[in-house]
Amino acid sequence: MKCVGFRVFVKGLALGSLLWMTACNVPIEAEEETGEFVSQEESSLESPLVPGVPCADGTMEQIFSGGMAGCAGKVTWGSRASLCAPGFRPASAREWDTLFLGLAPAHNYWTNDDLRYSGVSGTCSVSYVTGTACPAGQPMRVCTAAGTDAEGNTCNWTGCGLLANTPNRFFGGCAGNTTAGTLCVPRGCADGSVEQTFSNGMVGCAGSTNWAGRAALCAPGYRVATAAEWVGLHGTSVPTHHYWTNDDLKYTGSAAACYVSATVGSACPAGQPMRVCRSTGTDAEGNTCNWVNCGFGALPPPNQYFGGCAGNPTAGALCVPTRGCADGSVEQVLTSNLVGCSGVVTWPNRNQLCAPGWTASTASTWTSQHGLAAPRYNYWTSDNLRYLGTGSSACAVSTTSGTACNANQPMRLCTPAGTDALGNQCNWTHCGYQTNTPDHYFGGCNGNTTAGTLCRL
Helix, strand or coil, X not given: XXXXXXXXXXXCCCCHHHHHHHHHCCCCCCECCCCCECCCCHHHHCCCCCCCCCECCCCCCEECHHXXXXXXXXXXXXXXXXXXXXXXXXXXXXXXXXXXXXXXXXXXXXXXXXXXXXXXXXXXXXXXXXXXXXXXXXXXXXXXXXXXXXXXCECCCCCEEECCCCCCCCEEECCCCCCEEEEEEECCECCCCCCXXXXXXXXXXXXXXXXXXXXXXXXXXXXXXXXXXXXXXXCCCCCCCCEECCCCEEEEEECCEEEEEXXXXXXXXXXXXXXXXXXXXXXXXXXXXXXXXXXXXXXXXXXXXXXXXXXXXXXXXXXXXXXXXXXXXXCEEEECCEEEEEEEECHHXXXXXXXXXXXXXXXXXXXXXXXXXXXXXXXXXXXXXXXXXXXXXXXXXXXXXXXXXXXCCCXXXXXXXXXXXXXXXXXXXXXXECCCCCCCCEEECCCCXXXXXXXXX
């Protein structure tokens, strides 16, 4: 980023500074006489986030790493989300396992997973699909060591691990234990706020952090988006803040006509790559971009709103869900790469419910991986499924044979009752795949226009 010799040559010229910027052709903000760009200590460039209150009643009984909080209460599993404040959601069992860092629960807490059990109390484990199911609405949850808490919630089993008996991850409960508090984590951004929402769950998290600290702005269950994900997901939305991507982006061109790439072009100074910028050079957090309105991989159009570089050391971050569902929550875990995402969308919009990198699953993947699990919500698959048979429990679906449903209303996965908690309906239920038996929970068809989505990695 230095052009010291050229600068000495033009220093006495009236247009020296203009020639300097043009000849060096770099997005640089300010220099001292040596030709070095001016920088500050990284610690002075960061402004601490002020996290939102994670519990709906304005209190938080326990705080863990990553912004996860324990919200005491006495609610049923179906009402677990009611204890989380706006901008927060119930944590998954895996998030508890990752974020509690050895701090024992002081209250009994629901997770967002319908957990099963194996073993006996004190020598036990919980799992998503294997083991024995608890009664409906009474899954295994996180429990105090004693099994009881100040709110009167009880766990008859305690001291269970996750997927294995050891180490102890404080899971327990099950039959007859109908209430608990909830573990809540931020949705999208680590401070519980979301400045911008884009498609497939990508969010813009405002902040003023250096590039090395960019992931700290993303909530648990989210990661920093790539530049390609920004391009693919922002649609017609323009950035209202400056945001880091996860790519060490280079630049090509000039301030008037530029583009960025992860592989070609000129590198910015370490820790100051090109990033996504609002069209004006400074955002509400004081982050600056001296170049703006750059394309991605080629000169605009289209404008992909990249910019920044030397002398612009801070920004917010673009964050996307790491797993499964576009809203950062996962309603049902079947395997490590197959999840159920609740929602009310039409079949053409099914992929909108899947996180970046995930897509609607085929029907055959469901049949091979769901085991004994039934759908907790109605879910679209990626297949335009036809039907065979005479009605519920005497039917099958196929991609090639049988009768086609109305356009954009194919057979899909259905709850055993046919209607889910979001109001999606299936008029046929309990259909098999290719043959009537075994029951693989397919159903629906004409007049049933909406569902969630079964998403796979």
